[in-house]
Amino acid sequence: MEIAKTYNSAQAEQTWYKYWLDNKFFKSTPDHRTPYTIVIPPPNVTGVLHMGHMLNNTIQDVLIRRARMLGFNACWVPGTDHASIATEAKVVALLKEQGINKADLSREDFLKHAWGWKEKYGGIILEQLKKLGASCDWDRTRFTMDEPLSEAVIDVFIDLYNKGNIYRGVRMVNWDPQGLTAVSDEEVIHKEAQSKLVYVKYKIEGAEEFMTVATTRPETIMGDTAICVNPTDERYTHLKGKNVIVPVVNRVVPIIFDEYVDKEFGTGTLKVTPAHDINDFNLGQKHKLQTIDVLNPNGTISEAAGAYVGMDRFACRKQIIKDLEEQGLVSKIEEIKNKVGYSERTNAVIEPRLSMQWFLKMENVSKPALENVLNGEIKLIPDKFINTYKHWMENVHDWCISRQLWWGQRIPAWYDDKGNTVVAKTKEEAIVQLRIKNAELTTESVKQDEDVLDTWFSSWLWPITVFDPAVIRNGKENANEDLKYYYPTNDLVTAPEILFFWVARMAIAGYEWMGEKPFTNVYLTGIVRDKLGRKMSKSLGNSPDPLDLIEKYGADGVRVGMLLCSPAGNDLMFDESYCEQGRNFANKVWNAFRLIAGFEVGSDAVQSDAQKAAITWFENKLSEQLEIINDHYSKYRMSDALMTTYKLVWDDFCAWYLEAIKPDFIDGKAQPIDKATYDATIGYLESLLKIMHPWMPFITEEIWHLIKERDTKDCIIVAEWPTVKSNLDKKQLAEFEVSKELVAMVRNVRAQKQLSPKEKLEVIEKSEATRSYFDNTIIKLANLSAFSYTKEKVEGAFSFQIKTTEFYIPLAMTLNKEDEIERLTKELDYNKGFLKSVQIKLSNEKFVANAKPEVIEVERKKESDALSKIKTLEEQLSVLG
RNA sequence: GGGAGAUUAGCUCAGCUGGUUCAGAGCACCUGCCUUACAAGCAGGGGGUCACAGGUUCGAACCCUGUAUCUCCCACCA
Numbered sequence A: 001m002e003i004a005k006t007y008n009s010a011q012a013e014q015t016w017y018k019y020w021l022d023n024k025f026f027k028s029t030p031d032h033r034t035p036y037t038i039v040i041p042p043p044n045v046t047g048v049l050h051m052g053h054m055l056n057n058t059i060q061d062v063l064i065r066r067a068r069m070l071g072f073n074a075c076w077v078p079g080t081d082h083a084s085i086a087t088e089a090k091v092v093a094l095l096k097e098q099g100i101n102k103a104d105l106s107r108e109d110f111l112k113h114a115w116g117w118k119e120k121y122g123g124i125i126l127e128q129l130k131k132l133g134a135s136c137d138w139d140r141t142r143f144t145m146d147e148p149l150s151e152a153v154i155d156v157f158i159d160l161y162n163k164g165n166i167y168r169g170v171r172m173v174n175w176d177p178q179g180l181t182a183v184s185d186e187e188v189i190h191k192e193a194q195s196k197l198v199y200v201k202y203k204i205e206g207a208e209e210f211m212t213v214a215t216t217r218p219e220t221i222m223g224d225t226a227i228c229v230n231p232t233d234e235r236y237t238h239l240k241g242k243n244v245i246v247p248v249v250n251r252v253v254p255i256i257f258d259e260y261v262d263k264e265f266g267t268g269t270l271k272v273t274p275a276h277d278i279n280d281f282n283l284g285q286k287h288k289l290q291t292i293d294v295l296n297p298n299g300t301i302s303e304a305a306g307a308y309v310g311m312d313r314f315a316c317r318k319q320i321i322k323d324l325e326e327q328g329l330v331s332k333i334e335e336i337k338n339k340v341g342y343s344e345r346t347n348a349v350i351e352p353r354l355s356m357q358w359f360l361k362m363e364n365v366s367k368p369a370l371e372n373v374l375n376g377e378i379k380l381i382p383d384k385f386i387n388t389y390k391h392w393m394e395n396v397h398d399w400c401i402s403r404q405l406w407w408g409q410r411i412p413a414w415y416d417d418k419g420n421t422v423v424a425k426t427k428e429e430a431i432v433q434l435r436i437k438n439a440e441l442t443t444e445s446v447k448q449d450e451d452v453l454d455t456w457f458s459s460w461l462w463p464i465t466v467f468d469p470a471v472i473r474n475g476k477e478n479a480n481e482d483l484k485y486y487y488p489t490n491d492l493v494t495a496p497e498i499l500f501f502w503v504a505r506m507a508i509a510g511y512e513w514m515g516e517k518p519f520t521n522v523y524l525t526g527i528v529r530d531k532l533g534r535k536m537s538k539s540l541g542n543s544p545d546p547l548d549l550i551e552k553y554g555a556d557g558v559r560v561g562m563l564l565c566s567p568a569g570n571d572l573m574f575d576e577s578y579c580e581q582g583r584n585f586a587n588k589v590w591n592a593f594r595l596i597a598g599f600e601v602g603s604d605a606v607q608s609d610a611q612k613a614a615i616t617w618f619e620n621k622l623s624e625q626l627e628i629i630n631d632h633y634s635k636y637r638m639s640d641a642l643m644t645t646y647k648l649v650w651d652d653f654c655a656w657y658l659e660a661i662k663p664d665f666i667d668g669k670a671q672p673i674d675k676a677t678y679d680a681t682i683g684y685l686e687s688l689l690k691i692m693h694p695w696m697p698f699i700t701e702e703i704w705h706l707i708k709e710r711d712t713k714d715c716i717i718v719a720e721w722p723t724v725k726s727n728l729d730k731k732q733l734a735e736f737e738v739s740k741e742l743v744a745m746v747r748n749v750r751a752q753k754q755l756s757p758k759e760k761l762e763v764i765e766k767s768e769a770t771r772s773y774f775d776n777t778i779i780k781l782a783n784l785s786a787f788s789y790t791k792e793k794v795e796g797a798f799s800f801q802i803k804t805t806e807f808y809i810p811l812a813m814t815l816n817k818e819d820e821i822e823r824l825t826k827e828l829d830y831n832k833g834f835l836k837s838v839q840i841k842l843s844n845e846k847f848v849a850n851a852k853p854e855v856i857e858v859e860r861k862k863e864s865d866a867l868s869k870i871k872t873l874e875e876q877l878s879v880l881g
Numbered sequence B: 001g002g003g004a005g006a007u008u009a010g011c012u013c014a015g016c017u018g019g020u021u022c023a024g025a026g027c028a029c030c031u032g033c034c035u036u037a038c039a040a041g042c043a044g045g046g047g048g049u050c051a052c053a054g055g056u057u058c059g060a061a062c063c064c065u066g067u068a069u070c071u072c073c074c075a076c077c078a
Helices: A009-022 A051-069 A084-097 A107-121 A124-132 A147-162 A218-223 A278-287 A313-326 A367-374 A385-394 A427-437 A481-486 A496-514 A546-564 A576-597 A609-634 A638-661 A675-692 A697-707 A730-750 A757-766 A768-779 A817-843 A845-850 A853-880
Strands: A035-039 A073-077 A166-176 A181-183 A188-204 A210-215 A226-229 A243-246 A251-257 A269-272 A330-343 A351-360 A379-381 A413-415 A421-423 A489-494 A519-524 A789-794 A797-802 A805-810
Touching (some): A009 A546, A035 A051, A051 A124, A147 A166, A166 A330, A181 A351, A188 A218, A188 A313, A210 A218, A218 A313, A226 A278, A278 A351, A379 A385, A413 A427, A489 A496, A546 A638, A576 A675, A609 A675, A609 A730, A817 A853
Parallel strands (some): A035 A073, A379 A519
Antiparallel strands (some): A166 A351, A188 A210, A226 A269, A243 A251, A413 A421, A797 A805
């Protein structure tokens, strides 16, 4: 068999993904096994695969593949999110390119375009996930706007409305003038900005006095309906009951007094613009002020302003400063730093704006979602996020759930022309309900709310509705088989940025409609950053295209690369060199396989002691490391699990085991290997492939099938995860470590060309490694089993066979007696000190009273260990005199 | 302003109850090797006042108190 020297990943990726799909290895249906379920955080349907997805989905795939191998009924549900704002923006932009204006289209026509777009491009990201190797149950692919899922969203709205948790009200919302919609607080990104603080003079009515008011938003002056000062501010107490004249529009407004105003900031006066600032709005409510909205939805100045009408808000700001300056009404302009809110979706500057919106009262529904995270029913990994979560949940605001868009689930609220409102699933039902309130109702006058619901208002149901969208109206006791079997899911892997948007809300929904948590573990990944610590983003252009990376390093290489640098909950500083490391690892594995594939089993070949020792050792080593790997997995320490696997394969298997068992060359010809060694080696290779499989699905499947002919169903993807040996021989492992040191030292000495063979021998004899080797041997001579050591005695010396060269090491070590005494004394002193400390601890009443029994047990063990060690050392010292 | 977390080798990070796993790993770097699985490799090597200053302790990377720097979240002052 001719095997290429370097591993060709692209080919394996194509072959195996299709093979797995065809054989339905990803498919899951309820059966007698325990389920292990993950629902994908649905990527935006507009999305293309970026580094964040890669990280996220690789972790999910690793978890699901391992669960599958552990014998669980593994189900990973894929899907996409309709992402109302992002998608609508994209479709609007696309239509614009075609010369179509959204405003000219009817709602129905626009939605037709949007659906068309979704059908055409909506599946791209899922196809990309397949390239990565994602082993989702693709038959279960869902979309948050699938008919049944949308219906569930409407059911939920109606249910919450009937429970009295949804209300409609005029509120200050974050208005996105570009997207022409309200966005939630969480979708506003505050960025530090350099702003001008303009000091504007307001004339006091009936006096030649002016009041100076500092503002960063002079364009809202036309909306001023009061000036506010702190009642304790002595500078202004004489102005009680006075009015001022607002510049530009010459409106007379009162001076009001409120504790809210900070005396120290600016001039200690605040212009109150209730329509354009949340705090001003609150002040306006409190002091019953008039509200004048000077901005149009698109951010231009409105008719109500009475000046600068139609001008853009930023242009107006510049112009108004100029005009005020000309009128001598600007006393000074300061440069200050403040925070400006930007829309996460469109990056437009957010405008606080009054509008009629639908809200969900959070206080009634959010309690269980908080309690069950605090009591550990739902685990956040890493748990440092619990505090953040708690803080948010305790201060949660009502959720504005309406969006002024067309793409999404339309709010099932209906109005008649008399101002009555009802909530109903269909127009027919709405008419019935409205008739009760309005006897003269005509069918034509019934109008549905124009707005749609926030995207998160559908995705918060995701872990429920992907299985059974009808459960909301049927009730949880009538859930279908799927939901009963798969819910609650096991793990959720997502980014901490959407802990509140999504995770918290899913928890709320889970308890509200299922009475149970939606997931047990929430693994929060970090944010993928570049080497300089900047967030990877399209606009910065610092994000590599994941598909290019796959092409360059192979999917396995990229997967390994991503996870090598991603400790849970920490951001990861991504660098392509990690992928290179991943690819190199894949190649290493490939070559280990090449070596083994080249072995020829000879019927006459006998197993050497070295081979025997190596086999025993590796069996222990494999078990020992597997136990560690399992432990890392159980704590979701993915990078550690991977690194342990990496070192097990590279260092232990390739560098030591294979080197030890590989047959010698005689006359340029590789010797045959005995069957026992060969079989053991194949067995180890198979175990290692299984352990590697979750990380590197393609290469492991490829090699799995190249090792021997297998049945079509005998794939590594469904192979059984190896088990840990119960009787681990720790002593043997420790002894082998000593041998390794010796071998390394001998190799090193051998390589020193300037030394003669005799000199080399001397160096070896005197080396620390040899001494420590014999230290061990003297104590446990009978147990010696170093792989490179053979038992024959040559004239009072042991013969060490290390590769092709032999070294003779005298049995009686000529150690320097003084040195040895010094060493032993030092060690003895240390142990005595250690013993003393343990004993102090154990005699400490407070410690004994407070410590757990196990902790005391550990201390007692330390004490007895130290005692026996001291005894041994004293014996050794007495022998030396 | 409120809260959370971090600071250990050039980089990314481990280090669990304070001590015989205590200063570690991987990568990068340096030196020597194209040796018969692998140069995408092998063998060796250098490198850290554990951010700083105090304290507690027989003993501190680890506990306490300050300081500095960074990151994130929440709120936000015109």
